[in-house]
Amino acid sequence: TTKFSKMSADSPCKASKNLIGKIVLPGPVVDRSIIDSVAGFINDVVPHGYSNILNVDSREKILWTQFETLEANEFPSNFENDESLMSGVSPILLILGYGFGVQVWYIGANGEAYEVLSWSQGVVKILKFIPSPLPELKFRQDPFAHKRPLIALCDNSGAGPQFCSVSFISLTCGDVVKTIKFKNTVVDIAVNRFAIAVVFVERIAVFDALTVEDITTITTCYPSPGIKLNPIALGTRWLAYADQKLISWNRSTGGYEGENGHSYTATVLHAAKSLSQSLRDLSGSVANSITGVHNSNSTHNISVVNDSNQMNPGIITIIDIKNKVLKENTPQGPDIIAHFSAHCEAIVALNFDQSGLMLVTADKNGHRFNVFKIHPSILGSSFAAVHHLYTLHRGDTTAKIQDIQFSSDSRWVAVSSLRGTTHIFPITPYGGPIGLRTHSTPHIVNKLSRFHRSAGLVTDGRNSPVMTESLQNSQIVLPYSNPCVSPVPHSIIVHSLCQIRSQSNKLKPDETGITACIRLSTCFSHGRVLDTAMIREMSNVTYNPKKNIADSLYVMTSNGILTQYDMYPMHSNAISKEKIFDDTMIELNIEPKTEWNLYKPPLHASTVNPPLNRGNPLLDLYIKFPVTNLPNIPEKNSLDSIDERWLSQVIYTN
Numbered sequence: 001t002t003k004f005s006k007m008s009a010d011s012p013c014k015a016s017k018n019l020i021g022k023i024v025l026p027g028p029v030v031d032r033s034i035i036d037s038v039a040g041f042i043n044d045v046v047p048h049g050y051s052n053i054l055n056v057d058s059r060e061k062i063l064w065t066q067f068e069t070l071e072a073n074e075f076p077s078n079f080e081n082d083e084s085l086m087s088g089v090s091p092i093l094l095i096l097g098y099g100f101g102v103q104v105w106y107i108g109a110n111g112e113a114y115e116v117l118s119w120s121q122g123v124v125k126i127l128k129f130i131p132s133p134l135p136e137l138k139f140r141q142d143p144f145a146h147k148r149p150l151i152a153l154c155d156n157s158g159a160g161p162q163f164c165s166v167s168f169i170s171l172t173c174g175d176v177v178k179t180i181k182f183k184n185t186v187v188d189i190a191v192n193r194f195a196i197a198v199v200f201v202e203r204i205a206v207f208d209a210l211t212v213e214d215i216t217t218i219t220t221c222y223p224s225p226g227i228k229l230n231p232i233a234l235g236t237r238w239l240a241y242a243d244q245k246l247i248s249w250n251r252s253t254g255g256y257e258g259e260n261g262h263s264y265t266a267t268v269l270h271a272a273k274s275l276s277q278s279l280r281d282l283s284g285s286v287a288n289s290i291t292g293v294h295n296s297n298s299t300h301n302i303s304v305v306n307d308s309n310q311m312n313p314g315i316i317t318i319i320d321i322k323n324k325v326l327k328e329n330t331p332q333g334p335d336i337i338a339h340f341s342a343h344c345e346a347i348v349a350l351n352f353d354q355s356g357l358m359l360v361t362a363d364k365n366g367h368r369f370n371v372f373k374i375h376p377s378i379l380g381s382s383f384a385a386v387h388h389l390y391t392l393h394r395g396d397t398t399a400k401i402q403d404i405q406f407s408s409d410s411r412w413v414a415v416s417s418l419r420g421t422t423h424i425f426p427i428t429p430y431g432g433p434i435g436l437r438t439h440s441t442p443h444i445v446n447k448l449s450r451f452h453r454s455a456g457l458v459t460d461g462r463n464s465p466v467m468t469e470s471l472q473n474s475q476i477v478l479p480y481s482n483p484c485v486s487p488v489p490h491s492i493i494v495h496s497l498c499q500i501r502s503q504s505n506k507l508k509p510d511e512t513g514i515t516a517c518i519r520l521s522t523c524f525s526h527g528r529v530l531d532t533a534m535i536r537e538m539s540n541v542t543y544n545p546k547k548n549i550a551d552s553l554y555v556m557t558s559n560g561i562l563t564q565y566d567m568y569p570m571h572s573n574a575i576s577k578e579k580i581f582d583d584t585m586i587e588l589n590i591e592p593k594t595e596w597n598l599y600k601p602p603l604h605a606s607t608v609n610p611p612l613n614r615g616n617p618l619l620d621l622y623i624k625f626p627v628t629n630l631p632n633i634p635e636k637n638s639l640d641s642i643d644e645r646w647l648s649q650v651i652y653t654n
Helices: 264-291 321-326 450-455 459-463 469-477 532-537 617-622 636-647
Strands: 033-036 043-046 062-068 092-098 102-107 113-119 124-130 150-155 165-170 175-181 188-191 195-199 204-208 214-218 232-234 238-243 315-320 336-341 347-352 358-363 368-375 385-393 401-406 412-417 421-426 492-495 498-501 520-525 552-557 561-571 586-597
Touching: 062 124, 062 520, 062 552, 092 124, 092 552, 102 124, 102 617, 113 617, 124 188, 150 188, 188 232, 195 232, 195 321, 204 238, 204 321, 214 321, 232 347, 238 347, 315 321, 315 358, 336 368, 347 401, 358 401, 368 412, 385 421, 401 520, 412 520, 412 552, 421 492, 421 552, 421 586, 498 586
Parallel strands: 043 498, 385 492
Antiparallel strands: 033 043, 062 092, 092 102, 102 113, 124 150, 150 165, 165 175, 188 195, 195 204, 204 214, 232 238, 238 315, 315 336, 347 358, 358 368, 368 385, 401 412, 412 421, 421 498, 520 552, 552 561, 561 586
């Protein structure tokens, strides 16, 4: 191994004297304006601090921002300045890539932002934290057991072509434990607790997260015309990517069925086209029967792929990465979970929710986004079902999508465009209509209410075809039907309830040519605790925090301002209380709660380089390996309080 060399010139091999760098306190959002639209459903929220930074050195400009996903067990345990464990508020990890250097911020439950990693040498294109491998991998030898936690870094340092190598660096000792060089430029890196996916323009190389050894390579990626040259989604277990062709024998049931069923007008037009086409076919067949001529170019004989060299846009393939890592002597090629059509145009963005079962996709036009629920089958992708739950309609103007995020409970989706506008959509994890019942409580409600269950009513019946008596009897015998064989539900069109516009994100010509157009990122998380009295109250083991109905939305823009927006779903004020029911439509009020000015260029800030000192939150977040080093078991009182909160959410039925 070699020593980590990407440090400041003053201390090339020394850790920072302090555990952390700068500390930024949250401040109020002033000079904001909230403008209601004519319809009353959309708010344009413009907080202050979005004036462009003038006369700034190109090396000090923020080129890209990225929120790092933290899993449930990766919370700090030894950081004395934070109360994340006591409050139940997960910390936020934010990465800022400058024109020269990179910076990592840690925002704890108390709202204070800590600079936990920073250096100012070279242009960093990608930085990813490698999560601790899962205990399922403990039967294998970990070559980096004493080097973890690790980060994956792609920068312009070293000999050879720029951004064509990935270095794995230890945060505990500062060593470069491994470097992988490639022939092509790396465009993205995605990681989970099983695999590391290195993304190229039309290829994906997958590595074992434990040994950093090659597992498989995907070479059938469809070229993307969007900001991300090869968009992928890596969930807790599955990897989804845009494929080149729709293969009939791998095709799953369901998926995107086209625009025909999305509106009454489209349905009428489609029926008229079908009728005229049928009349033409009928007249043609009659004429051919008279003349004895047979036409072989019938429109009903179109194959999935007409030409072996022709590519189909909008195709999604999902493979099981965990299965590839855990299984030994597996056959060549990935294990396909689902293979379906998601759009008619090329896909530019996609993302999984936290469960790894829901997938949202966006095409190059950016008019609408499709939300799918994946139902796998042990028999293969051709037996799997892909339910198209929602069509999220943004608008009819073309926009380039740069970020898509689910909330932790999969009830909200935030989609950001290159114009700096973030649209917020309501959904549910199981599909169906959106109303006051589904989004007015802090927890997810059942798909069927007590009334529907006791009355034996099924809401899906309205979108299902007419069943015969035998099918109805079988449904009574088997109330929980197999989603892989049940009728595929129709998608529901959902419009955004709110728009958040960041004025700093105006289209400008790229100056560096690398990820400069990625200027906004979002994430859903708990609201930060900003009251000192509440922080002291959290030290009591009997403290039961009051949970908001919805998570807060955090928006980080390229001007260095991080803003927390609190979301308040409620029924429309135009509806009287006597007319409020479970299916009443909701509105979403957005309030800019607080903001952090994180624009601290590494060129002028104190560097916090590897090796990091003990007590740095990054070490507490990721140093959970080897498996023998298990965290301390919480006291019984804290477990009892957790059980009581969990039991309070249970609905008892007879």
